[in-house]
Amino acid sequence: MIQFISHFTERYSYLDGIRLALDGGIRWVQLRMKGATDAEFLRTGEEARKLCDRYDATFIIDDRVELVRELGADGVHLGKKDMPIAEARRILGDDVIIGGTANTFEDIEMHYRASANYIGCGPFRFTTTKEGLSPIIGLEGYRNIMQRVREAGFDIPVVAIGGITSDDIPAIMQTGIAGIALSGAILRADNPKEMIKKILAPNDSQPSMGRVLNGK
């Protein structure tokens, strides 16, 4: 399961990136536009929602709880400095996906109990995409965290995030991690389309389904 987190580079706008991801076969998009005004976010968000609908993809927005309903987003991702998950849940109700950022097992436990639906856990390694870094987790860290999640019996998908490249994915998935959130690895690749193909391929333990997915 790959989540594409929007980002812009000199080459690609937010929507260009989302289009590339969907066209390449990714079906889970998070619109993240730190620093944008709500008006800018709404304008891009409306287009992103339409694109995700066209590909039957799940559409999550970063941080802006108050825009979830307006955009018809499937959910919201809340970072450590954003609104607490329990509060967002009270406002949004039970039919919206809420994801939370975690750096430790304790964060995961807290989010799980606050009714989060998935966790973005990282950073895997040092990343330049996001400022305000927490200690890096690494493979061994994911192994430990996921073992504790299993022991605790938490049925919550944990997605790895932060500085992950295509070469890291198979080993990370071995730790019990449910998916990978990516942004820079795709948009900064020389050929983003080929990169997405490469990213989706090693995940592919069922070739017949993979062909359908990669084919659009």
Added chain:
Amino acid sequence: MQINVNNKPLSTTATSLGTLATELSLPEKGVAVAVNNKMVPRNLWEQTPLSEGMSVVIIKAACGG
């Protein structure tokens, strides 16, 4: 048959993802599902077989909360 759903063992008689989706009452919209790490779009759920030990990841609202 035993499968894993979001890292937790689940006993089910469902032999396809479509049947499992009904069993778990998955909503019509806003659900992302992967089987053995591969995302499966909704239109392929019915034809996606499940077998012993498979790992299913479901990203949806009101799950595990």
